[in-house]
Amino acid sequence: MKIDTSLAPPSTCLGALGMPGMTAYFGLLDVGALQDGETVYNNATPVKGPSNYLSLLVRRARMEGIVVFDYARRYPQTAQDIPARIGASRIKVxxxxxxxxxxxxxxxxxxxxxxxxxxxxxxx
Structure with missing residues (x-):
C-alpha cells in the first residue's frame, strides 16, 4: 500500500494508517468487537503476558491473536475510515x-x- 499524504501527514501514515494502526483498528473493531459508546485506553505499562492467563478465567476475559494481513483486502477502505475517525476525535493519535x-x-x-x-x- 502506498502512503497517501492527502489523507494525513507522513507521520500519521506510518503510525495510525500503517501496520500499527491497522492492527489496532481490526483488533479492536473486528476481533474485540468494540461497540459505539465504549472507550479503550492503551496502557503503556509493561504487562506480563501468558503467565497471567489464569486471570482471564477469573475476569471472564478472553485472549485472541490477530494476523493483520488477513484484512489486506480492507486496507484501502480502512485508510479512508481512520482519518475520518481521527478528524471526528473518535481516534486519538x-x-x-x-x-x-x-x-x-x-x-x-x-x-x-x-x-x-x-x-x-x-x-x-
Missing part, C-alpha cells in the same frame, strides 16, 4: 517527533528501549 538528522538516529532509537517516547516515534 499520539506521535513523538524528534528533530534531527540520520546522525541522531542511534539516540532516537534508544528512546524506544528506554520508554521515553509516547506514541509513534519519528525522527524528522
Amino acid at each position: 499520539k506521535e513523538h517527533v524528534v528533530s534531527g538528522s540520520t546522525d541522531d538516529f542511534p539516540e532516537a532509537l534508544q528512546m524506544l528501549f528506554r520508554g521515553e517516547n509516547v506514541g509513534n516515534l519519528e525522527l524528522a
